Each structure stands twice: as structure tokens, then as C-alpha cells.
Amino acid sequence: MSFTHGQRCAALASETFTRLIDAKYSSQKEYLAAFILEKEVMNAKGEMYEVVALGTGATCFQRRQEYHGLILHDSHALVVARRALIRYLYKQLYLYHSKPLMAQEKSIFCSSGKSPLLTLKPRMFLHLYLSNSSEGYSPGCL
Secondary structure: OOOOHHHHHHHHHHHHHHHHOOHHHHHHHHOEEEEEEEEEEOOOOEEEEEEEEEEEOEEEOOOOOOOOOOOOOEEEHHHHHHHHHHHHHHHHHHHHOOOOHHHHHHOOEEEOOOOOOEEEOOOEEEEEEEOOOEOOEOOEEO
16 A cells, blocks of 8 residues: 555654653644655655654734743744754754764765855755645645
């Protein structure tokens, strides 16, 4: 039985949520966002998927906004997952710029060539999965 790309992303996001989150919060699974890193494995003739950022939620702080850093104003799944993705990408940048060569090899980044910019390594793709449409976003794996 073969699954579509979107079905694979949905199953992986759901399984990761179930593994990480206590069962009493299972109702939050309705609003789920995940960034998924796909690595094509050439010698195995397949792909490897890994959830690198996950977020749940569908609420927004309704009272007066405060900017001292103690209140999370927007806790929609996509916003939370985006924040987790930024942390993940910073960690990958740290690995890329670390001195031990073995640590650099674990990074998802490589030099883009003539430019000082970095890019994802060849045969790596970053996907966004949304379980529920939320304010202009459509569900599925983008």
C-alpha cells in the first residue's frame, strides 16, 4: 500500500504529537502544524522524514497587548511551529560553523557556491504540514 506525500506528512506529524504530548491534551491535535525535513537516501532508494518543529493551538490573546515578553500573543499552531523551526535552524547554523568537521557534516546546510549564503544540502527538502485551515492557510503538506 502506498501513501501520498500528504498522507505521509499527516501520519508523521500525528505520530510525533502522540509520542511527545500527554494524552490529556489530545484534543489539541485538531490544530497541528509541523515542519518536516525530507532527506532522499540514494543508497536505500527512498526518503527519510523527520519532524523538526511541531506546534499546536488555535487561540490568540484577546486583552490589551503587552510587549514585555511575558505573554504569548498568538498561539496558533503555525506560529508556535514557526518559532520551533527558527530554534532548529539556529542549531543547524551552529553545527555548520562549529570547528569539528563531524559536527559540520551533521548540519542540514552547505555553502551555496560562489555566494557567502548557505542553502539546504542537496536532496533535502523542508515541508509544512497543517492539519486544519486557519485564517487563509489550507490544510495538507505544502
